[in-house]
Amino acid sequence: MSSLRSGPDATGLFGAFGGQYVAETLMPLIHDLAAEYEKAKTDPEFARELAYFQRDYVGRPSPLYFAERLTEHCGGAKIYLKREELNHTGAHKINNCIGQILLARRMGKRRIIAETGAGMHGVATATVAARFGLDCVIYMGTTDIDRQQANVFRMRLLGAKVIPVTAGTGTLKDAMNEALRDWVTNVDSTFYLIGTVAGPHPYPAMVRDFQAVIGKETREQLAEKEGRLPDSLVACIGGGSNAMGLFHPFLDDASVKIVGVEAAGHGIDSGKHAASLNGGVPGVLHGNRTFLLQDADGQIIDAHSISAGLDYPGIGPEHAWLHDIGRVEYTSITDDEALAAFHQCCRLEGIIPALESSHALAEAFKRAPTLPRDHLMVINLSGRGDKDMQTVMHHYDEQEEHI
Amino acid sequence: MSRLQTRFAELKQQDRAALVTFVTAGDPDYATSLAILKGLPKAGADVIELGMPFTDPMADGPAIQLANLRALAGKQDLAKTLRMVRDFRQDDTTTPLVLMGYFNPIHKYGVPRFIEDARAAGVDGLIVVDLPPEHNADLCDPAQAAGIDFIRLTTPTTDDKRLPKVLNGSSGFVYYVSVAGVTGAGSATLEHVEQAVARLRRHTDLPVAIGFGIRTPEHAATIARLADGVVVGSALIDRIAQASTPAQAVQDVLDLCSALAEGIRTARR
Numbered sequence: 001m002s003s004l005r006s007g008p009d010a011t012g013l014f015g016a017f018g019g020q021y022v023a024e025t026l027m028p029l030i031h032d033l034a035a036e037y038e039k040a041k042t043d044p045e046f047a048r049e050l051a052y053f054q055r056d057y058v059g060r061p062s063p064l065y066f067a068e069r070l071t072e073h074c075g076g077a078k079i080y081l082k083r084e085e086l087n088h089t090g091a092h093k094i095n096n097c098i099g100q101i102l103l104a105r106r107m108g109k110r111r112i113i114a115e116t117g118a119g120m121h122g123v124a125t126a127t128v129a130a131r132f133g134l135d136c137v138i139y140m141g142t143t144d145i146d147r148q149q150a151n152v153f154r155m156r157l158l159g160a161k162v163i164p165v166t167a168g169t170g171t172l173k174d175a176m177n178e179a180l181r182d183w184v185t186n187v188d189s190t191f192y193l194i195g196t197v198a199g200p201h202p203y204p205a206m207v208r209d210f211q212a213v214i215g216k217e218t219r220e221q222l223a224e225k226e227g228r229l230p231d232s233l234v235a236c237i238g239g240g241s242n243a244m245g246l247f248h249p250f251l252d253d254a255s256v257k258i259v260g261v262e263a264a265g266h267g268i269d270s271g272k273h274a275a276s277l278n279g280g281v282p283g284v285l286h287g288n289r290t291f292l293l294q295d296a297d298g299q300i301i302d303a304h305s306i307s308a309g310l311d312y313p314g315i316g317p318e319h320a321w322l323h324d325i326g327r328v329e330y331t332s333i334t335d336d337e338a339l340a341a342f343h344q345c346c347r348l349e350g351i352i353p354a355l356e357s358s359h360a361l362a363e364a365f366k367r368a369p370t371l372p373r374d375h376l377m378v379i380n381l382s383g384r385g386d387k388d389m390q391t392v393m394h395h396y397d398e399q400e401e402h403i
Numbered sequence: 404m405s406r407l408q409t410r411f412a413e414l415k416q417q418d419r420a421a422l423v424t425f426v427t428a429g430d431p432d433y434a435t436s437l438a439i440l441k442g443l444p445k446a447g448a449d450v451i452e453l454g455m456p457f458t459d460p461m462a463d464g465p466a467i468q469l470a471n472l473r474a475l476a477g478k479q480d481l482a483k484t485l486r487m488v489r490d491f492r493q494d495d496t497t498t499p500l501v502l503m504g505y506f507n508p509i510h511k512y513g514v515p516r517f518i519e520d521a522r523a524a525g526v527d528g529l530i531v532v533d534l535p536p537e538h539n540a541d542l543c544d545p546a547q548a549a550g551i552d553f554i555r556l557t558t559p560t561t562d563d564k565r566l567p568k569v570l571n572g573s574s575g576f577v578y579y580v581s582v583a584g585v586t587g588a589g590s591a592t593l594e595h596v597e598q599a600v601a602r603l604r605r606h607t608d609l610p611v612a613i614g615f616g617i618r619t620p621e622h623a624a625t626i627a628r629l630a631d632g633v634v635v636g637s638a639l640i641d642r643i644a645q646a647s648t649p650a651q652a653v654q655d656v657l658d659l660c661s662a663l664a665e666g667i668r669t670a671r672r
Contacts, residue, residue: 284510
């Protein structure tokens, strides 16, 4: 049997998804980046450096925690949480940022740009840029700036310049457009540090590889604790980097059920959601062919989710492919369901999860009660919820007014 | 000969460069946009680029981004853009018309259906910003097989090693993006343009048009001495944005077009 872990092909395709759909100005850079990454992958010095920073700076390995009270509460599957929220900067994002910044340094780039939605990728990028003394510019939509002010302040503290993007609805896709415009203008000096498993090849594969440390550790840690593979994995998906990081090392293990959770916002039928696979169709945006939220004319529709980190109308191309071939099941969770799970996790485990990760928790809480007690389920707790206090408080204020 | 070949051959005989104008279809509304389109040849446009609106024009600066939003607010879609070409062709069968934009609306419309409808409407060429030669199979190959030219963008970052790959399969003309940046941004030095044109001529016999950052008749004239075509877009679109009435928009765009054409016509004298 051929491996499901060998993609993409030389042209950056996972089945019919992925590719390099960018303006000619960027093509030579993308080829350079791909070549540099190929070299780095086999360079022991790069591996050594990456391992050093993952351990001593990020704080890896992150624990695999048996969530005893959530397990009791659900009354079924044995639930483990992969504690990515304990990483430096509070989410999985830094795994990728450390990898890419080391690559940027090898390529002699002095200026780092990035897009951010919830601000977690922006904070992680600003963090590594500060650590390596590089200039840093973060593009962030104005809607996201309003709902994530603490993260904006963190980025500024770290020395990054945060540029508000007013175009469109002022969310992640608009920030990504603006970052691409910056890149095309500053090709010589600038490294574009993409935060998710999307964009032109080699980004989807490269970001996945840097995030795959999540799944590799999970595999080892569970083998140590339980002596076997997990029975199911659950992770939330915006662009899909935390999910791909957890899933990828298990793709060839047919016994492992894999579940990706999209943001259903107010519900898929409402049209106000961010579920590209469950509510979109294939198209081309931001350098790759993938599932997109779009209208009958191919115009991109703005995504909606209570969680800024999932608020993107596309999804990484490898997820599109895994959906297409049926290896991964992609479901969706509404804003309200995610909030309920957020509360349960706070009260039962004393862990405040990110609203993004709360989508994965909500899906797991639906499934766990129906599963036997010897079923081992791993949920990726991709980020912590400190950044979401304002959003959660605001949500309840609105509800009270409504009542 | 295609309309593009015929036009560039005529101009070569006249020893002058082509004025290539860009406007976005449906900006600010269908009727005004069609009036502009119909007026451009008489105002001196030799080749017309018509933008297909898209929500996420990643390679465009603020002027064209706003033009896209205005057109979309007026419910312009790809079917209407093709209708606009058909309307234009009712009175003009000689001016080459090239559709320019991003791939997703074409992808959604369906590539075979798009090629058929574009050809029937009288489209001569396509410029699709996010389809590099790595993706020729997606649209370039079938479009050319159907007799529609596929015009490539080359840029300051397209080095000698890559140029043959980019030019191979390019037809109609070659569009040199003279600055690494978005549309409407700063302009290249004359020396840079001179060297770039010389480099392109070593690799291709196709006409070379220069674009990005050309805003005035004087600037157009300077470029017209070096290249086979001068592309002006954002400066025309700014006139639409600044006009207080649709009639004013038509007038202002055509006035600027005439001035640019005059600059180009006197450039090599």
